[in-house]
Amino acid sequence: MQVRKLTLRKLSAMMREPFETSFGREELKELVLVEVETAAGAVGFGECVAMTGPFYSSETTETAWHILRSYLVPLLRDWEALTPADLRQLPERFKSIRGHQMAKAALEMALWDAFAAETRTPLHRLLGGTRSEIPVGISVGIQADIPALLRKIEGYLAQGFQRVKVKIKPGWDVDVIAAIRSEFGDIPLMADANSAYSLGDIDRLRRLDEHRLMMIEQPLAYDDVIDHVQLQQQLQTPICLDESIHSAADARKAIELGACRIINLKVGRVGGFAESLKLHDVCRDNGIGLWCGGMLETGIGRLHNIALTALPGFNLPGDTAPSARYFEEDLIDPAVSFSRPGFLAVEDLCGVAERVRRDRMERWTRVSEVVKPTEVK
Numbered sequence: 001m002q003v004r005k006l007t008l009r010k011l012s013a014m015m016r017e018p019f020e021t022s023f024g025r026e027e028l029k030e031l032v033l034v035e036v037e038t039a040a041g042a043v044g045f046g047e048c049v050a051m052t053g054p055f056y057s058s059e060t061t062e063t064a065w066h067i068l069r070s071y072l073v074p075l076l077r078d079w080e081a082l083t084p085a086d087l088r089q090l091p092e093r094f095k096s097i098r099g100h101q102m103a104k105a106a107l108e109m110a111l112w113d114a115f116a117a118e119t120r121t122p123l124h125r126l127l128g129g130t131r132s133e134i135p136v137g138i139s140v141g142i143q144a145d146i147p148a149l150l151r152k153i154e155g156y157l158a159q160g161f162q163r164v165k166v167k168i169k170p171g172w173d174v175d176v177i178a179a180i181r182s183e184f185g186d187i188p189l190m191a192d193a194n195s196a197y198s199l200g201d202i203d204r205l206r207r208l209d210e211h212r213l214m215m216i217e218q219p220l221a222y223d224d225v226i227d228h229v230q231l232q233q234q235l236q237t238p239i240c241l242d243e244s245i246h247s248a249a250d251a252r253k254a255i256e257l258g259a260c261r262i263i264n265l266k267v268g269r270v271g272g273f274a275e276s277l278k279l280h281d282v283c284r285d286n287g288i289g290l291w292c293g294g295m296l297e298t299g300i301g302r303l304h305n306i307a308l309t310a311l312p313g314f315n316l317p318g319d320t321a322p323s324a325r326y327f328e329e330d331l332i333d334p335a336v337s338f339s340r341p342g343f344l345a346v347e348d349l350c351g352v353a354e355r356v357r358r359d360r361m362e363r364w365t366r367v368s369e370v371v372k373p374t375e376v377k
């Protein structure tokens with residue numbers, strides 16, 4: 001497979017409802033989409049999960065566009081993939097560019113997707129997936145008050161979601177978790193702090209232990225591992241790392257130090273599928289819990305997450321909810337929806353292009369540019 005041209009698009013989509021975390025609220029979803037066309041005419045898509053502002057990570061839609069166009073695409077000048085092993089070498093090709101994992105992932109995933117389309121191989125099979133359906137959890141943002149949160153959770157449980165994750169921050173934590181336990185008993189429950197705490201909050205965090213959470217996600221700084229070691233030693237609740245882990249090597253080091261017992265893998269955060277496969281193996285070999293997180297993706301990113309989650313090491317329910325949770329209409333048709341309550345089918349999809357609604361993509365597009373690896377200066 002050789003790349004003939006790429007189309008970069010910047011899109012805006014209206015969220016069904018604002019999603020609030022300790023970073024702020026997202027109402028209008030802005031994203032960069034990479035479309036790859038191969039010399040044989042196959043098409044692949046990759047969704048960049050960088051957000052408008054540098055809040056979850058330092059990357060933004062603008063930096064991703066710049067890095068993709070000026071630095072990553074030119075690296076494909078003489079690139080060719082004959083086997084999936086060539087796709088696994090992509091991080092090596094991109095390694096002269098430091099950081100910018102989300103930009104790398106968008107391009108890398110588009111290339112895997114195009115390879116699936118060109119070779120007529122289901123993407124989950126290319127990646128090594130073994131499962132035909134995956135369990136799904138729901139992530140619930142910070143609400144106006146506890147009764148509002150409880151009503152939301154009740155609705156999601158009725159829909160069949162296999163676990164509930166709530167966003168927490170100082171002042172919206174112990175009482176909130178206690179109220180959920182009191183209302184819904186022993187449901188699979190986890191909390192995501194998005195780095196809202198410090199080691200000074202250790203007593204407060206220890207009060208969560210009695211509520212038997214599955215995990216507390218990223219309680220301390222986004223770039224920290226060492227303080228998490230200290231916190232994990234004093235908490236019964238397993239710590240799950242999200243923002244701190246950018247590669248399989250980061251995961252190995254965090255595990256060796258004892259900073260976490262679970263990892264939330266986001267493909268965009270680690271630079272793509274190839275690095276995700278390595279990280280998956282590190283977790284499996286060390287008996288570490290693993291699940292696939294979400295970044296409010298459109299259906300394109302969702303289908304990619306589902307394909308990856310078919311791998312056997314993903315042993316906890318992920319965050320890949322049906323599209324309708326976040327969007328009125330999706331970039332793909334049919335949208336991602338439950339195959340039975342709380343589960344998504346891993347479909348034999350040879351790339352997502354056959355599901356993309358080009359009319360909607362055009363309607364959502366604000367800027368686009370066609371680039372050819374051979375012509376980029």
Ligand SMILES: [Mg+2]
Binds near residue numbers: 192217242243264
């Ligand atoms: Mg998180």
